[in-house]
Amino acid sequence: MEEQQPAQAMQNMSPSNCQVQVRQRTSSRRLFKSTSGGMSLRLPLPVPKTRPKLLTYDEIPEWYQDNQYVLAGYRPVSGSVRLSIRSWFYIHNESINIYTHLVPAIAFLLGAWYVVDYLHRTYPGVKVIDDLILGFSVLTVTICLGLSTTYHTLINHSLAVEAFWLRQDFIGIVVLTLGSFVSGIYVAFWCEPIQRRTCWTMILTLGSGTIFLLVHPKFQGRRWRTLRTGTFVATGLSGFAPIVHGIKLFGFSQMLKQSGMPYYFTEGALYILGVVVYAVS
Template sequence: MASAIGLVLRKPHLLFRKADPKDNTNPEDRKNLRPHLCTFDELPKWYQDNPHIRTGYRPVSNSYHSCIHSLTYLHNETMNVYTHLIPAITLAFALPTLQIKISSTYPDAPWTDRFILTLTPLTALLTLSLSTTYHTLMNHSAFISESCLLLDYVGILSLILSSFISGIYVGFYDSPFHQRLYWGMICSLIGISCLLVLHPRLQGPRFRPHRTTAFVLTALSGLAPIIHGMWLYGWSDTVRRRGANWWFAEGLWYGLGAVFFSSRIPERRGVVGKWDLLGSSHQIFHICVVLGASAHCWGVWCAWRAQVGGWDKA
Protein backbone atom coordinates (compact mmCIF):
# COMPACT_ATOMS: atom_id res chain seq x y z
CA MET A 1 0.00 0.00 0.00
CA ALA A 2 2.76 2.45 0.99
CA SER A 3 4.76 1.44 -2.07
CA ALA A 4 1.85 2.36 -4.34
CA ILE A 5 1.55 5.80 -2.77
CA GLY A 6 5.30 6.31 -2.96
CA LEU A 7 5.34 5.31 -6.62
CA VAL A 8 2.69 7.89 -7.48
CA LEU A 9 4.48 10.59 -5.48
CA ARG A 10 7.83 9.86 -7.14
CA LYS A 11 6.46 9.45 -10.65
CA PRO A 12 3.19 11.39 -10.96
CA HIS A 13 3.50 11.34 -14.74
CA LEU A 14 2.43 7.70 -14.62
CA LEU A 15 -1.08 8.92 -13.83
CA PHE A 16 -1.30 10.24 -17.35
CA ARG A 17 0.51 7.50 -19.22
CA LYS A 18 -1.40 6.55 -22.31
CA ALA A 19 -2.93 3.11 -22.43
CA ASP A 20 -0.87 0.36 -24.04
CA PRO A 21 -2.47 -0.61 -27.36
CA LYS A 22 -1.96 -4.23 -26.31
CA ASP A 23 -4.58 -3.68 -23.64
CA ASN A 24 -7.29 -3.54 -26.32
CA THR A 25 -7.95 -5.98 -29.09
CA ASN A 26 -10.39 -3.98 -31.20
CA PRO A 27 -8.77 -1.29 -33.43
CA GLU A 28 -11.76 1.01 -33.06
CA ASP A 29 -11.63 0.58 -29.30
CA ARG A 30 -7.94 1.47 -29.27
CA LYS A 31 -8.71 4.63 -31.19
CA ASN A 32 -11.31 5.71 -28.65
CA LEU A 33 -9.40 4.36 -25.63
CA ARG A 34 -12.54 2.42 -24.84
CA PRO A 35 -11.63 -1.24 -24.36
CA HIS A 36 -13.82 -4.18 -25.06
CA LEU A 37 -15.60 -5.06 -21.81
CA CYS A 38 -14.95 -8.51 -20.37
CA THR A 39 -17.00 -11.24 -18.76
CA PHE A 40 -16.29 -12.61 -15.30
CA ASP A 41 -14.69 -15.78 -16.71
CA GLU A 42 -12.21 -13.72 -18.75
CA LEU A 43 -10.76 -12.01 -15.67
CA PRO A 44 -7.58 -13.03 -13.85
CA LYS A 45 -8.10 -14.57 -10.41
CA TRP A 46 -7.11 -11.45 -8.49
CA TYR A 47 -9.76 -9.44 -10.34
CA GLN A 48 -12.61 -11.89 -9.72
CA ASP A 49 -14.78 -10.94 -6.75
CA ASN A 50 -18.52 -11.25 -7.38
CA PRO A 51 -19.41 -14.23 -9.60
CA HIS A 52 -23.01 -13.00 -9.84
CA ILE A 53 -21.87 -9.95 -11.85
CA ARG A 54 -21.20 -11.63 -15.18
CA THR A 55 -20.42 -8.86 -17.67
CA GLY A 56 -19.30 -5.24 -18.02
CA TYR A 57 -15.78 -5.61 -16.62
CA ARG A 58 -12.98 -3.36 -17.82
CA PRO A 59 -9.93 -5.34 -18.95
CA VAL A 60 -6.69 -5.13 -16.98
CA SER A 61 -5.10 -1.93 -18.30
CA ASN A 62 -1.78 -1.35 -16.48
CA SER A 63 -2.49 2.30 -17.25
CA TYR A 64 -3.77 5.07 -14.97
CA HIS A 65 -4.76 7.02 -18.06
CA SER A 66 -6.99 4.18 -19.23
CA CYS A 67 -8.52 3.78 -15.77
CA ILE A 68 -9.36 7.47 -15.51
CA HIS A 69 -10.69 7.51 -19.07
CA SER A 70 -13.17 4.79 -18.05
CA LEU A 71 -15.08 7.51 -16.18
CA THR A 72 -16.43 8.55 -19.58
CA TYR A 73 -18.21 5.33 -20.53
CA LEU A 74 -20.53 2.81 -18.91
CA HIS A 75 -19.19 -0.35 -17.26
CA ASN A 76 -20.05 -2.29 -14.12
CA GLU A 77 -18.04 0.03 -11.85
CA THR A 78 -19.48 3.28 -13.22
CA MET A 79 -22.22 3.59 -10.59
CA ASN A 80 -19.84 2.51 -7.82
CA VAL A 81 -17.58 5.39 -8.82
CA TYR A 82 -20.20 8.10 -9.23
CA THR A 83 -22.30 7.21 -6.17
CA HIS A 84 -19.29 8.30 -4.10
CA LEU A 85 -17.59 10.78 -6.45
CA ILE A 86 -20.58 13.14 -6.66
CA PRO A 87 -21.13 13.25 -2.85
CA ALA A 88 -17.38 13.78 -2.38
CA ILE A 89 -17.41 16.80 -4.69
CA THR A 90 -20.52 18.10 -2.90
CA LEU A 91 -18.76 17.79 0.46
CA ALA A 92 -15.68 19.56 -0.84
CA PHE A 93 -17.84 22.61 -1.59
CA ALA A 94 -20.00 22.23 1.54
CA LEU A 95 -17.15 22.24 4.08
CA PRO A 96 -16.20 25.91 3.55
CA THR A 97 -19.90 26.80 3.69
CA LEU A 98 -20.15 25.01 7.04
CA GLN A 99 -17.29 27.07 8.46
CA ILE A 100 -18.89 30.28 7.23
CA LYS A 101 -22.19 29.23 8.84
CA ILE A 102 -20.52 28.53 12.18
CA SER A 103 -18.55 31.80 12.11
CA SER A 104 -21.58 33.93 11.23
CA THR A 105 -24.09 32.26 13.54
CA TYR A 106 -21.89 31.15 16.46
CA PRO A 107 -18.84 33.47 16.41
CA ASP A 108 -17.87 32.49 19.96
CA ALA A 109 -17.89 28.73 19.32
CA PRO A 110 -14.72 27.16 20.81
CA TRP A 111 -12.20 25.57 18.47
CA THR A 112 -13.04 22.10 19.81
CA ASP A 113 -16.67 22.52 18.73
CA ARG A 114 -15.59 23.73 15.30
CA PHE A 115 -13.25 20.77 14.97
CA ILE A 116 -15.94 18.25 15.92
CA LEU A 117 -18.50 19.77 13.55
CA THR A 118 -15.98 19.54 10.72
CA LEU A 119 -14.48 16.16 11.61
CA THR A 120 -17.09 13.76 10.22
CA PRO A 121 -17.79 15.68 6.98
CA LEU A 122 -14.04 15.92 6.38
CA THR A 123 -13.53 12.22 7.09
CA ALA A 124 -16.52 11.37 4.91
CA LEU A 125 -14.86 13.33 2.11
CA LEU A 126 -11.70 11.26 2.62
CA THR A 127 -13.64 7.99 2.72
CA LEU A 128 -15.67 8.74 -0.39
CA SER A 129 -12.54 9.89 -2.23
CA LEU A 130 -10.63 6.71 -1.36
CA SER A 131 -13.61 4.60 -2.41
CA THR A 132 -13.83 6.46 -5.70
CA THR A 133 -10.11 5.95 -6.26
CA TYR A 134 -10.36 2.22 -5.63
CA HIS A 135 -13.29 1.64 -7.95
CA THR A 136 -11.63 3.76 -10.64
CA LEU A 137 -8.22 2.06 -10.47
CA MET A 138 -9.20 -1.49 -9.53
CA ASN A 139 -8.58 -2.78 -13.07
CA HIS A 140 -5.08 -1.28 -13.29
CA SER A 141 -3.12 -4.23 -11.92
CA ALA A 142 -3.14 -6.66 -9.02
CA PHE A 143 -0.76 -4.52 -6.96
CA ILE A 144 -2.58 -1.22 -7.49
CA SER A 145 -5.98 -2.85 -6.95
CA GLU A 146 -4.93 -4.41 -3.65
CA SER A 147 -3.24 -1.20 -2.48
CA CYS A 148 -6.28 0.93 -3.27
CA LEU A 149 -8.56 -1.61 -1.60
CA LEU A 150 -6.55 -1.36 1.61
CA LEU A 151 -6.83 2.43 1.42
CA ASP A 152 -10.58 1.99 0.96
CA TYR A 153 -10.67 -0.04 4.19
CA VAL A 154 -8.68 2.69 5.94
CA GLY A 155 -11.29 5.19 4.80
CA ILE A 156 -14.15 3.10 6.19
CA LEU A 157 -12.41 2.67 9.56
CA SER A 158 -11.64 6.40 9.65
CA LEU A 159 -15.30 7.23 9.06
CA ILE A 160 -16.38 4.88 11.86
CA LEU A 161 -13.81 6.41 14.23
CA SER A 162 -14.71 10.02 13.41
CA SER A 163 -18.44 9.27 13.72
CA PHE A 164 -17.87 7.87 17.21
CA ILE A 165 -15.72 10.81 18.26
CA SER A 166 -18.21 13.43 17.09
CA GLY A 167 -21.30 11.56 18.27
CA ILE A 168 -19.86 10.99 21.73
CA TYR A 169 -18.72 14.61 21.94
CA VAL A 170 -22.19 16.06 21.40
CA GLY A 171 -23.97 13.20 23.18
CA PHE A 172 -21.93 13.72 26.37
CA TYR A 173 -21.29 17.41 25.77
CA ASP A 174 -21.41 18.19 29.50
CA SER A 175 -19.46 15.12 30.64
CA PRO A 176 -15.76 15.03 29.62
CA PHE A 177 -15.27 11.85 31.66
CA HIS A 178 -17.73 9.88 29.55
CA GLN A 179 -16.30 11.39 26.39
CA ARG A 180 -12.81 10.11 27.25
CA LEU A 181 -14.20 6.75 28.37
CA TYR A 182 -15.94 5.99 25.10
CA TRP A 183 -13.21 7.53 22.96
CA GLY A 184 -10.79 5.10 24.58
CA MET A 185 -13.18 2.23 23.86
CA ILE A 186 -13.61 3.04 20.17
CA CYS A 187 -9.88 3.63 19.64
CA SER A 188 -9.20 0.16 21.05
CA LEU A 189 -11.87 -1.43 18.85
CA ILE A 190 -10.63 0.39 15.76
CA GLY A 191 -7.11 -0.85 16.50
CA ILE A 192 -8.36 -4.45 16.59
CA SER A 193 -10.41 -3.93 13.44
CA CYS A 194 -7.36 -2.52 11.65
CA LEU A 195 -5.47 -5.71 12.45
CA LEU A 196 -8.31 -7.91 11.20
CA VAL A 197 -9.01 -5.87 8.08
CA LEU A 198 -5.53 -4.77 6.97
CA HIS A 199 -3.36 -7.77 7.87
CA PRO A 200 -1.75 -9.16 4.68
CA ARG A 201 -2.72 -12.74 5.52
CA LEU A 202 -6.40 -11.82 5.85
CA GLN A 203 -6.92 -10.43 2.35
CA GLY A 204 -8.85 -11.85 -0.59
CA PRO A 205 -12.43 -13.08 -1.11
CA ARG A 206 -11.96 -15.91 1.39
CA PHE A 207 -11.81 -13.46 4.30
CA ARG A 208 -14.51 -11.13 3.01
CA PRO A 209 -17.05 -12.28 5.67
CA HIS A 210 -14.46 -11.68 8.41
CA ARG A 211 -13.86 -8.11 7.26
CA THR A 212 -17.59 -7.44 7.01
CA THR A 213 -18.11 -8.82 10.52
CA ALA A 214 -15.30 -6.64 11.90
CA PHE A 215 -16.84 -3.50 10.38
CA VAL A 216 -20.35 -4.36 11.58
CA LEU A 217 -19.36 -5.29 15.15
CA THR A 218 -17.24 -2.17 15.50
CA ALA A 219 -20.14 -0.03 14.31
CA LEU A 220 -22.62 -1.84 16.57
CA SER A 221 -20.51 -0.99 19.61
CA GLY A 222 -22.01 2.48 19.17
CA LEU A 223 -25.11 1.18 20.92
CA ALA A 224 -23.23 1.20 24.23
CA PRO A 225 -22.91 5.00 24.59
CA ILE A 226 -26.45 5.50 23.27
CA ILE A 227 -27.94 3.16 25.89
CA HIS A 228 -25.73 4.70 28.56
CA GLY A 229 -26.87 8.17 27.53
CA MET A 230 -30.51 7.15 27.81
CA TRP A 231 -29.84 5.80 31.30
CA LEU A 232 -28.12 9.04 32.35
CA TYR A 233 -30.35 11.61 30.65
CA GLY A 234 -33.57 9.77 29.85
CA TRP A 235 -35.10 8.82 26.50
CA SER A 236 -36.59 12.22 25.71
CA ASP A 237 -33.43 14.24 26.33
CA THR A 238 -31.19 11.74 24.53
CA VAL A 239 -33.40 11.84 21.46
CA ARG A 240 -34.31 15.53 21.53
CA ARG A 241 -30.98 17.10 22.49
CA ARG A 242 -28.26 14.47 22.06
CA GLY A 243 -28.84 13.14 18.54
CA ALA A 244 -30.00 9.59 19.31
CA ASN A 245 -32.77 9.72 16.69
CA TRP A 246 -30.17 10.51 14.03
CA TRP A 247 -27.82 7.80 15.31
CA PHE A 248 -30.66 5.30 14.89
CA ALA A 249 -31.26 6.53 11.34
CA GLU A 250 -27.54 6.27 10.66
CA GLY A 251 -27.46 2.71 12.01
CA LEU A 252 -30.48 1.78 9.92
CA TRP A 253 -28.82 2.93 6.69
CA TYR A 254 -25.49 1.32 7.51
CA GLY A 255 -27.20 -1.89 8.58
CA LEU A 256 -29.26 -2.00 5.40
CA GLY A 257 -26.11 -1.40 3.37
CA ALA A 258 -24.31 -4.22 5.18
CA VAL A 259 -27.20 -6.59 4.36
CA PHE A 260 -26.97 -5.81 0.65
CA PHE A 261 -23.16 -5.95 0.75
CA SER A 262 -23.00 -9.37 2.39
CA SER A 263 -26.00 -11.01 0.69
CA ARG A 264 -25.20 -9.73 -2.81
CA ILE A 265 -28.88 -9.28 -3.52
CA PRO A 266 -30.42 -8.59 -6.05
CA GLU A 267 -27.85 -10.01 -8.51
CA ARG A 268 -27.60 -13.26 -6.55
CA ARG A 269 -31.33 -13.97 -6.77
CA GLY A 270 -32.36 -12.15 -9.93
CA VAL A 271 -31.98 -12.86 -13.61
CA VAL A 272 -28.33 -13.44 -14.50
CA GLY A 273 -26.80 -10.27 -15.98
CA LYS A 274 -29.79 -8.03 -15.22
CA TRP A 275 -27.96 -6.06 -12.51
CA ASP A 276 -24.47 -6.08 -14.01
CA LEU A 277 -24.40 -2.38 -14.87
CA LEU A 278 -27.14 -0.80 -12.75
CA GLY A 279 -28.74 -1.75 -9.44
CA SER A 280 -26.23 -4.26 -8.05
CA SER A 281 -25.81 -4.82 -4.31
CA HIS A 282 -22.56 -2.88 -4.07
CA GLN A 283 -24.12 0.15 -5.71
CA ILE A 284 -26.99 0.03 -3.22
CA PHE A 285 -24.43 -0.35 -0.42
CA HIS A 286 -22.68 2.82 -1.61
CA ILE A 287 -25.93 4.79 -1.54
CA CYS A 288 -26.68 3.53 1.98
CA VAL A 289 -23.22 4.64 3.14
CA VAL A 290 -23.84 8.16 1.81
CA LEU A 291 -27.25 8.33 3.49
CA GLY A 292 -25.86 6.99 6.78
CA ALA A 293 -23.00 9.49 6.80
CA SER A 294 -25.43 12.30 5.95
CA ALA A 295 -27.69 11.31 8.86
CA HIS A 296 -24.74 11.38 11.22
CA CYS A 297 -23.43 14.76 10.06
CA TRP A 298 -26.88 16.31 10.40
CA GLY A 299 -27.34 14.65 13.79
CA VAL A 300 -24.09 16.12 15.11
CA TRP A 301 -25.12 19.57 13.91
CA CYS A 302 -28.61 19.32 15.46
CA ALA A 303 -27.34 17.92 18.77
CA TRP A 304 -24.65 20.58 19.02
CA ARG A 305 -27.14 23.39 18.37
CA ALA A 306 -29.39 21.95 21.07
CA GLN A 307 -26.51 21.76 23.55
CA VAL A 308 -25.42 25.35 22.98
CA GLY A 309 -29.00 26.64 22.87
CA GLY A 310 -28.89 27.68 19.26
CA TRP A 311 -32.14 26.34 17.85
CA ASP A 312 -33.40 29.86 17.32
CA LYS A 313 -30.38 30.62 15.14
CA ALA A 314 -30.75 27.63 12.83
Protein backbone atom coordinates in the same frame (compact mmCIF):
# COMPACT_ATOMS: atom_id res chain seq x y z
CA MET B 1 20.24 -4.57 -41.13
CA GLU B 2 22.66 -6.82 -43.05
CA GLU B 3 24.82 -9.26 -41.13
CA GLN B 4 28.37 -7.95 -40.54
CA GLN B 5 31.42 -9.83 -41.78
CA PRO B 6 33.68 -11.34 -39.09
CA ALA B 7 36.49 -8.81 -39.72
CA GLN B 8 34.09 -5.88 -39.59
CA ALA B 9 32.50 -7.26 -36.42
CA MET B 10 35.91 -7.54 -34.76
CA GLN B 11 36.64 -3.95 -35.78
CA ASN B 12 33.39 -2.79 -34.17
CA MET B 13 34.42 -4.54 -30.95
CA SER B 14 37.40 -2.23 -30.51
CA PRO B 15 37.59 -0.39 -27.13
CA SER B 16 36.78 2.99 -28.65
CA ASN B 17 33.67 1.68 -30.42
CA CYS B 18 32.55 -0.17 -27.30
CA GLN B 19 32.83 3.02 -25.25
CA VAL B 20 30.77 4.92 -27.82
CA GLN B 21 28.06 2.24 -27.76
CA VAL B 22 27.99 2.19 -23.96
CA ARG B 23 27.64 5.98 -23.86
CA GLN B 24 24.82 5.84 -26.42
CA ARG B 25 22.95 3.19 -24.43
CA THR B 26 23.47 5.06 -21.16
CA SER B 27 22.27 8.29 -22.74
CA SER B 28 19.20 6.55 -24.15
CA ARG B 29 18.34 5.06 -20.77
CA ARG B 30 18.74 8.42 -19.04
CA LEU B 31 16.54 10.05 -21.64
CA PHE B 32 13.87 7.40 -21.16
CA LYS B 33 14.04 7.69 -17.38
CA SER B 34 13.61 11.44 -17.58
CA THR B 35 10.49 11.06 -19.71
CA SER B 36 8.98 8.16 -17.77
CA GLY B 37 9.52 9.45 -14.23
CA GLY B 38 12.26 6.89 -13.54
CA MET B 39 9.69 4.18 -12.86
CA SER B 40 10.78 1.56 -15.40
CA LEU B 41 12.68 1.03 -18.65
CA ARG B 42 9.62 -0.63 -20.14
CA LEU B 43 7.73 1.37 -22.71
CA PRO B 44 4.41 2.74 -21.40
CA LEU B 45 1.17 1.27 -22.61
CA PRO B 46 -0.35 3.17 -25.53
CA VAL B 47 -3.37 5.22 -24.58
CA PRO B 48 -6.30 4.41 -26.86
CA LYS B 49 -8.13 7.36 -28.34
CA THR B 50 -11.39 5.44 -28.49
CA ARG B 51 -13.33 3.65 -25.79
CA PRO B 52 -12.06 0.09 -25.30
CA LYS B 53 -14.37 -2.84 -25.83
CA LEU B 54 -16.14 -3.83 -22.62
CA LEU B 55 -15.91 -7.47 -21.56
CA THR B 56 -18.24 -10.05 -20.08
CA TYR B 57 -17.76 -11.80 -16.75
CA ASP B 58 -16.30 -14.89 -18.46
CA GLU B 59 -13.75 -12.83 -20.40
CA ILE B 60 -11.98 -11.26 -17.42
CA PRO B 61 -9.31 -12.84 -15.15
CA GLU B 62 -10.38 -14.73 -12.05
CA TRP B 63 -9.05 -12.06 -9.66
CA TYR B 64 -11.26 -9.54 -11.43
CA GLN B 65 -14.40 -11.69 -11.06
CA ASP B 66 -15.80 -10.21 -7.89
CA ASN B 67 -19.55 -10.52 -8.49
CA GLN B 68 -20.97 -13.34 -10.58
CA TYR B 69 -24.28 -11.54 -10.95
CA VAL B 70 -22.70 -8.66 -12.89
CA LEU B 71 -22.49 -10.31 -16.28
CA ALA B 72 -21.07 -7.59 -18.55
CA GLY B 73 -19.71 -4.07 -18.79
CA TYR B 74 -16.21 -4.84 -17.49
CA ARG B 75 -13.26 -2.71 -18.54
CA PRO B 76 -10.22 -4.58 -19.87
CA VAL B 77 -7.30 -5.01 -17.49
CA SER B 78 -5.42 -1.73 -17.88
CA GLY B 79 -2.12 -2.10 -16.04
CA SER B 80 -2.09 1.70 -16.07
CA VAL B 81 -3.44 4.31 -13.67
CA ARG B 82 -3.88 6.69 -16.58
CA LEU B 83 -5.98 4.24 -18.57
CA SER B 84 -8.15 3.47 -15.54
CA ILE B 85 -8.78 7.17 -14.90
CA ARG B 86 -9.72 7.68 -18.54
CA SER B 87 -12.61 5.30 -17.93
CA TRP B 88 -14.32 8.15 -16.05
CA PHE B 89 -15.32 9.47 -19.46
CA TYR B 90 -17.29 6.49 -20.74
CA ILE B 91 -19.96 4.22 -19.30
CA HIS B 92 -19.10 0.83 -17.78
CA ASN B 93 -20.25 -1.25 -14.82
CA GLU B 94 -18.22 0.78 -12.30
CA SER B 95 -19.37 4.21 -13.49
CA ILE B 96 -22.15 4.54 -10.92
CA ASN B 97 -19.87 3.35 -8.11
CA ILE B 98 -17.25 5.92 -9.11
CA TYR B 99 -19.50 8.94 -9.45
CA THR B 100 -21.70 8.22 -6.43
CA HIS B 101 -18.51 8.52 -4.36
CA LEU B 102 -16.63 11.18 -6.32
CA VAL B 103 -19.43 13.77 -6.52
CA PRO B 104 -20.33 13.62 -2.79
CA ALA B 105 -16.64 13.83 -1.86
CA ILE B 106 -16.31 17.08 -3.78
CA ALA B 107 -19.63 18.34 -2.42
CA PHE B 108 -18.58 17.70 1.19
CA LEU B 109 -15.30 19.53 0.70
CA LEU B 110 -16.98 22.55 -0.86
CA GLY B 111 -19.91 22.49 1.55
CA ALA B 112 -17.70 22.39 4.64
CA TRP B 113 -16.66 26.00 4.17
CA TYR B 114 -20.28 27.10 3.95
CA VAL B 115 -21.27 25.17 7.08
CA VAL B 116 -18.41 26.63 9.12
CA ASP B 117 -19.27 30.13 7.97
CA TYR B 118 -22.96 29.57 8.73
CA LEU B 119 -22.21 28.34 12.26
CA HIS B 120 -20.01 31.33 13.05
CA ARG B 121 -22.61 33.77 11.75
CA THR B 122 -25.50 32.06 13.56
CA TYR B 123 -23.77 31.10 16.82
CA PRO B 124 -21.18 33.68 17.90
CA GLY B 125 -20.03 31.44 20.76
CA VAL B 126 -18.59 28.75 18.45
CA LYS B 127 -15.14 27.70 19.68
CA VAL B 128 -12.07 26.37 17.92
CA ILE B 129 -12.76 22.85 19.23
CA ASP B 130 -16.18 22.99 17.56
CA ASP B 131 -14.54 23.80 14.23
CA LEU B 132 -12.02 20.99 14.73
CA ILE B 133 -14.71 18.40 15.46
CA LEU B 134 -16.75 19.51 12.45
CA GLY B 135 -13.64 19.53 10.29
CA PHE B 136 -12.68 16.06 11.48
CA SER B 137 -16.13 14.75 10.61
CA VAL B 138 -16.04 16.24 7.11
CA LEU B 139 -12.48 14.99 6.62
CA THR B 140 -13.41 11.40 7.48
CA VAL B 141 -16.35 11.52 5.06
CA THR B 142 -14.10 12.85 2.30
CA ILE B 143 -11.42 10.23 3.00
CA CYS B 144 -13.97 7.43 2.85
CA LEU B 145 -15.52 8.65 -0.39
CA GLY B 146 -12.13 9.41 -1.92
CA LEU B 147 -10.73 5.96 -1.14
CA SER B 148 -13.85 4.31 -2.55
CA THR B 149 -13.61 6.41 -5.70
CA THR B 150 -10.00 5.36 -6.14
CA TYR B 151 -10.77 1.69 -5.56
CA HIS B 152 -13.61 1.54 -8.07
CA THR B 153 -11.45 3.43 -10.57
CA LEU B 154 -8.41 1.15 -10.25
CA ILE B 155 -10.25 -2.15 -9.78
CA ASN B 156 -9.27 -3.14 -13.34
CA HIS B 157 -5.58 -2.18 -13.00
CA SER B 158 -4.01 -5.43 -11.78
CA LEU B 159 -4.35 -8.04 -9.05
CA ALA B 160 -1.90 -6.33 -6.67
CA VAL B 161 -3.35 -2.85 -7.15
CA GLU B 162 -6.94 -4.08 -6.81
CA ALA B 163 -6.13 -5.92 -3.58
CA PHE B 164 -4.31 -2.91 -2.13
CA TRP B 165 -7.09 -0.43 -2.85
CA LEU B 166 -9.77 -2.84 -1.67
CA ARG B 167 -8.15 -2.72 1.77
CA GLN B 168 -8.02 1.07 1.58
CA ASP B 169 -11.72 1.09 0.72
CA PHE B 170 -12.50 -0.92 3.86
CA ILE B 171 -10.27 1.36 5.92
CA GLY B 172 -12.23 4.32 4.59
CA ILE B 173 -15.46 2.80 5.90
CA VAL B 174 -13.92 2.42 9.36
CA VAL B 175 -12.60 5.98 9.25
CA LEU B 176 -16.07 7.27 8.35
CA THR B 177 -17.57 5.30 11.23
CA LEU B 178 -15.07 6.81 13.65
CA GLY B 179 -15.72 10.29 12.33
CA SER B 180 -19.47 10.05 12.80
CA PHE B 181 -19.12 8.58 16.31
CA VAL B 182 -16.53 11.12 17.48
CA SER B 183 -18.69 14.07 16.45
CA GLY B 184 -21.86 12.47 17.84
CA ILE B 185 -20.26 11.75 21.20
CA TYR B 186 -18.93 15.30 21.34
CA VAL B 187 -22.44 16.72 20.96
CA ALA B 188 -24.24 14.17 23.15
CA PHE B 189 -21.82 14.59 26.09
CA TRP B 190 -21.24 18.31 25.66
CA CYS B 191 -20.84 19.01 29.39
CA GLU B 192 -19.48 15.58 30.48
CA PRO B 193 -15.78 15.49 29.50
CA ILE B 194 -15.02 12.26 31.40
CA GLN B 195 -17.80 10.29 29.71
CA ARG B 196 -16.87 11.86 26.38
CA ARG B 197 -13.22 10.82 26.62
CA THR B 198 -14.17 7.32 27.79
CA CYS B 199 -16.44 6.78 24.80
CA TRP B 200 -13.87 8.21 22.42
CA THR B 201 -11.23 5.82 23.78
CA MET B 202 -13.53 2.83 23.29
CA ILE B 203 -14.48 3.80 19.73
CA LEU B 204 -10.93 4.62 18.65
CA THR B 205 -9.58 1.37 20.14
CA LEU B 206 -12.11 -0.75 18.28
CA GLY B 207 -11.54 1.20 15.09
CA SER B 208 -7.77 0.82 15.33
CA GLY B 209 -8.14 -2.93 15.87
CA THR B 210 -10.36 -3.21 12.81
CA ILE B 211 -7.89 -1.27 10.66
CA PHE B 212 -5.07 -3.54 11.90
CA LEU B 213 -6.97 -6.62 10.74
CA LEU B 214 -7.61 -5.02 7.38
CA VAL B 215 -3.99 -4.13 6.62
CA HIS B 216 -2.15 -7.07 8.19
CA PRO B 217 -1.15 -9.61 5.50
CA LYS B 218 -1.99 -12.57 7.75
CA PHE B 219 -5.69 -11.72 7.85
CA GLN B 220 -6.29 -11.37 4.12
CA GLY B 221 -8.25 -13.82 1.97
CA ARG B 222 -11.56 -15.60 2.35
CA ARG B 223 -10.37 -17.61 5.35
CA TRP B 224 -10.50 -14.50 7.56
CA ARG B 225 -13.53 -12.94 5.95
CA THR B 226 -15.80 -13.79 8.90
CA LEU B 227 -13.36 -12.22 11.36
CA ARG B 228 -13.06 -9.05 9.29
CA THR B 229 -16.84 -8.87 8.97
CA GLY B 230 -17.22 -9.38 12.72
CA THR B 231 -14.89 -6.50 13.51
CA PHE B 232 -16.86 -4.28 11.16
CA VAL B 233 -20.07 -5.18 12.96
CA ALA B 234 -18.49 -4.71 16.40
CA THR B 235 -17.12 -1.30 15.48
CA GLY B 236 -20.46 -0.21 14.07
CA LEU B 237 -22.51 -1.50 16.99
CA SER B 238 -20.13 0.04 19.52
CA GLY B 239 -21.77 3.35 18.73
CA PHE B 240 -24.87 2.20 20.58
CA ALA B 241 -22.96 1.98 23.89
CA PRO B 242 -22.73 5.78 24.28
CA ILE B 243 -26.40 6.06 23.33
CA VAL B 244 -27.45 3.58 26.02
CA HIS B 245 -25.22 5.33 28.55
CA GLY B 246 -26.68 8.70 27.58
CA ILE B 247 -30.25 7.41 28.00
CA LYS B 248 -29.42 6.26 31.53
CA LEU B 249 -27.71 9.58 32.28
CA PHE B 250 -30.14 12.07 30.72
CA GLY B 251 -33.32 10.11 30.04
CA PHE B 252 -34.72 8.95 26.72
CA SER B 253 -36.52 12.14 25.68
CA GLN B 254 -33.56 14.42 26.41
CA MET B 255 -31.11 12.08 24.69
CA LEU B 256 -33.43 12.02 21.70
CA LYS B 257 -33.10 15.80 21.41
CA GLN B 258 -29.39 16.31 22.02
CA SER B 259 -27.80 13.34 20.29
CA GLY B 260 -29.57 12.88 16.95
CA MET B 261 -30.38 9.36 18.09
CA PRO B 262 -32.88 8.50 15.31
CA TYR B 263 -30.22 9.19 12.70
CA TYR B 264 -27.76 6.90 14.45
CA PHE B 265 -30.32 4.10 14.60
CA THR B 266 -30.92 4.52 10.88
CA GLU B 267 -27.19 4.60 10.21
CA GLY B 268 -26.63 1.47 12.30
CA ALA B 269 -29.38 -0.39 10.45
CA LEU B 270 -27.85 0.54 7.09
CA TYR B 271 -24.39 -0.55 8.28
CA ILE B 272 -25.73 -3.94 9.34
CA LEU B 273 -27.62 -4.34 6.06
CA GLY B 274 -24.49 -3.53 4.08
CA VAL B 275 -22.38 -5.98 6.07
CA VAL B 276 -24.97 -8.75 5.62
CA VAL B 277 -25.07 -8.17 1.85
CA TYR B 278 -21.27 -8.22 1.73
CA ALA B 279 -21.01 -11.40 3.82
CA VAL B 280 -23.57 -13.46 1.89
CA SER B 281 -22.36 -12.38 -1.54
